[in-house]
Amino acid sequence: xxxxxxxxxxxxxxxSEAFLRSVVDAAGDDLVAVSDVYLTAPWGxxxxxxxxxxxxxxEADRTPAEWLEFCxxxxxxxxxxxxxxxxxxxxxxxxxxxxxxxTTVVADDPDLTLPHPRAELRAFVLVPWLAVDPxxxxxxxxxxxxxxxxxxxxxxxxxxGVRRAGALR
Numbered sequence: 001x002x003x004x005x006x007x008x009x010x011x012x013x014x015x016s017e018a019f020l021r022s023v024v025d026a027a028g029d030d031l032v033a034v035s036d037v038y039l040t041a042p043w044g045x046x047x048x049x050x051x052x053x054x055x056x057x058x059e060a061d062r063t064p065a066e067w068l069e070f071c072x073x074x075x076x077x078x079x080x081x082x083x084x085x086x087x088x089x090x091x092x093x094x095x096x097x098x099x100x101x102x103t104t105v106v107a108d109d110p111d112l113t114l115p116h117p118r119a120e121l122r123a124f125v126l127v128p129w130l131a132v133d134p135x136x137x138x139x140x141x142x143x144x145x146x147x148x149x150x151x152x153x154x155x156x157x158x159x160x161g162v163r164r165a166g167a168l169r
Contacts, residue, residue: 004032004059005067006096006136008116008125009074012042012088016052019091020168023056023074030060035128037165048088054168055096055128064098064105068112071095096125097138104139115139126151127162 011019017037024034035055042048062070071093078091097115098105107114119125120140126147129136136147151159 001061001063001100002059003062003064003067003098003100004057005062005064005098006129006133007056007058007067007071007093008053008096008119008129009056009091009093010051010053010089010124011078011091012049012051013090017169019078020052020054022077023091023093024054024168026070026074026077027056027058030058030062032057032059033132034168035132036167038124038128039163039165040124041161042088044087051124052165053124053128053162055125055132057132064095064100064107064112064114067095067098094125096129104144106139120145120150121154123151123154123159123162126154127159131164 009020009023020037024031033056038053039050040053041050074093075091080089080091094116095112095114096119105114115138120138130147130151137144138147138150
């Protein structure tokens with residue numbers, strides 16, 4: 001079984017670039033692509049600093065649950081604390097979508113809903129993803145949609161608010 005996953009990582013506490021780099025390093029040989037760093041205003045209405053975000057495409061013989069465990073282990077290594085929903089964090093790593101043997105996994109599991117239920121609404125996920133995969137497609141409630149089309153459908157201010165900061169060092 002070969003799976004390909006799209007992961008989104010963000011940080012806005014401490015050395016954000018180092019936390020993002022730690023995810024890339026942990027992916028090791030499973031890393032297919034990583035976006036540049038993008039800065040975005042926080043989501044959810046909690047007063048905090050902007051986030052630094054990257055999107056990773058990874059591929060390995062892992063189940064979706066194993067990709068989730070990978071994300072959680074990266075967060076744990078960054079001493080992530082889940083105090084406030086949508087609040088500041090050292091590192092947040094989400095599984096956006098997983099394809100197993102070329103088929104997109106659709107799951108409504110309490111631990112891991114796939115594809116990520118709000119990914120299609122979040123420019124900070126979509127813009128970096130499109131940058132590393134111009135043909136990216138996300139399965140939504142209405143079926144598969146090109147990520148480029150999803151971005152076009154967002155509020156223009158939100159999409160413009162995702163600012164490229166450069167390559168991850």
